[in-house]
Amino acid sequence: MHDAHHWKHPLPAAPKPETTQSEVNFSVQKYQDNSLAEFQENAEGRPHEECGVFGIYAPGVEVARRAFFGIFALQHRGQESAGIAVTDGTDIQLHRAMGLVTQVFDEDILANLPGHISVAHTRYSTTGSSKACNAQPILTQSSEGLMALAHNGNLVNAVLLRAEMEEAGIQFETTMDTEIIAKTIESLNDRPLEDALLETMARIHGAYSLVMMTHDTLIAMRDPNGVRPLCLGRLSNSEDGEAAGYVVASETCALNVVGAEYVREIEPGEIVFINNEKIESVFYKGLVEHREDRPALCIFEFIYLARPDSQIMGRNIHQARRTMGEKLAQQDPVEADVVIGVPDSGTPAAIGYAAGSGIPYQEGLIKNRYIQRTFIQPDQTQRELGVRLKLTPLRDVLEGKRVVVVEDSIVRGTTTKRIVQMIRDAGATEVHLRISSPPYKWPCFYGIDTAARKDLIAYQRSIEEIRQYNGADSLAYISMDNLINAVGQPKNLFCRACFDGEYPITIPHDVKFTKLVLGEDGNGNGNGSAPVSPDDPGPESSDVVVQEDAVPTPVTV
Numbered sequence: 001m002h003d004a005h006h007w008k009h010p011l012p013a014a015p016k017p018e019t020t021q022s023e024v025n026f027s028v029q030k031y032q033d034n035s036l037a038e039f040q041e042n043a044e045g046r047p048h049e050e051c052g053v054f055g056i057y058a059p060g061v062e063v064a065r066r067a068f069f070g071i072f073a074l075q076h077r078g079q080e081s082a083g084i085a086v087t088d089g090t091d092i093q094l095h096r097a098m099g100l101v102t103q104v105f106d107e108d109i110l111a112n113l114p115g116h117i118s119v120a121h122t123r124y125s126t127t128g129s130s131k132a133c134n135a136q137p138i139l140t141q142s143s144e145g146l147m148a149l150a151h152n153g154n155l156v157n158a159v160l161l162r163a164e165m166e167e168a169g170i171q172f173e174t175t176m177d178t179e180i181i182a183k184t185i186e187s188l189n190d191r192p193l194e195d196a197l198l199e200t201m202a203r204i205h206g207a208y209s210l211v212m213m214t215h216d217t218l219i220a221m222r223d224p225n226g227v228r229p230l231c232l233g234r235l236s237n238s239e240d241g242e243a244a245g246y247v248v249a250s251e252t253c254a255l256n257v258v259g260a261e262y263v264r265e266i267e268p269g270e271i272v273f274i275n276n277e278k279i280e281s282v283f284y285k286g287l288v289e290h291r292e293d294r295p296a297l298c299i300f301e302f303i304y305l306a307r308p309d310s311q312i313m314g315r316n317i318h319q320a321r322r323t324m325g326e327k328l329a330q331q332d333p334v335e336a337d338v339v340i341g342v343p344d345s346g347t348p349a350a351i352g353y354a355a356g357s358g359i360p361y362q363e364g365l366i367k368n369r370y371i372q373r374t375f376i377q378p379d380q381t382q383r384e385l386g387v388r389l390k391l392t393p394l395r396d397v398l399e400g401k402r403v404v405v406v407e408d409s410i411v412r413g414t415t416t417k418r419i420v421q422m423i424r425d426a427g428a429t430e431v432h433l434r435i436s437s438p439p440y441k442w443p444c445f446y447g448i449d450t451a452a453r454k455d456l457i458a459y460q461r462s463i464e465e466i467r468q469y470n471g472a473d474s475l476a477y478i479s480m481d482n483l484i485n486a487v488g489q490p491k492n493l494f495c496r497a498c499f500d501g502e503y504p505i506t507i508p509h510d511v512k513f514t515k516l517v518l519g520e521d522g523n524g525n526g527n528g529s530a531p532v533s534p535d536d537p538g539p540e541s542s543d544v545v546v547q548e549d550a551v552p553t554p555v556t557v
């Protein structure tokens, strides 16, 4: 079923625990609920990333502090809750709460999280509603004792697995699919941990980049399709350059900030174990019935999700986005006076469009960088004016000009429509929209929170109809071929399902798979609508039918 290879590096021994206690204890250091406000920066405009994960094995280092900076660098991947678990070889201590990383942690809290291994998480909920009990890391039992676990991604067979487990008498405390992974591991705790994790991989289908730890080992595990990114970094000893520890993280931007150098990506289907004896990888080679047997990294990481200073597959994200803009300029030129981007994610493609077209680039929209998450509820009028809270047009740049505005994607279209109007109101004579992704036609089931299919503006609408809706003078999207060229890797290495409907992991047909499907409140947060089966135009109301007792029929879509 699997093979393992060893690549051992000398690692410093873990410090001896002060107690000789043989049993690993669990203590929740502190638990807060800051009653999160639902108002978000991109209330309806873009897909939301769901989570960032970080793990560190580094004896002699303040791992909680490094973990804090790790998830601080990954804050763009989720702003609802944050958590850090640490172990000193005996206890696992955990602090997690709703809010931004800087709101959840302070010096005192970090000082009370001693240890040499840590896993950390920052969350945007996709499965499971936005509640303190759904913050991560979460804890479970394994053959090695207590484990902490943090997850980025979404399982597509969560409903079925949970129903089966509940029928078997297993109780759940949260509404997250992550708890299904945790309970699966726990149910296999009569096996060696490596076997239990490989068996867990055989049972769970979907997207998962996981960081986990026992009292002595840091573990990283990536799904067999590698949908969500996960990379390995190395901390060096400043005196002799020997490895002082290892780091795993969703993106390389989190390695830089803790002083780790990039080693490589965790491979699809790989499980890495790091402790004071070894760094060892095991690869899942089992047959997974419901997935195509190919890597399928989310291409939207390159377009919008990942931070521009990260690199994935050896490609710097900023450079990839800039190249998308250059190719878009060659593909769909227009006569204009100025190119502007919709900050921040549209900016690199706008710079590329300017370079490719010879039209000067200028900042035409200013973003309020401090509005990303507020705990003060806006009133209804402010909600309607949401885009104005975060973007302000620069009249001096726009007035009397033919403007090319470059955006990374259009999901529902409402934000883009407001932006076009805002640019016209600032005096632009023409507004030409250029989009650095193909039309977004299909919902994501692998961890990105998008609208229901019926709410995706490109679903059943022509580009001309979308242009009319947005009120732009012209509209063009980058072609899939040009997008792939800009990313610089073969097309079949990526999930592109939201653009072409080719889902690399089969979606159970009967399951209305939403982030609320296991939830209780029925309202959710963020953009409110939830993705449903890809061939279903979506629920007519916000009520989502929970079909926990339905037996999903796998379909190939």
Ligand code: SF4
Residues within 6 Å of the ligand: 227, 297, 298, 299, 300, 301, 443, 444, 445, 446, 447, 448, 495, 496, 497, 498, 499
């Ligand atoms: S469907 Fe789109 S957003 Fe979701 S994983 Fe695939 S490429 Fe990424």
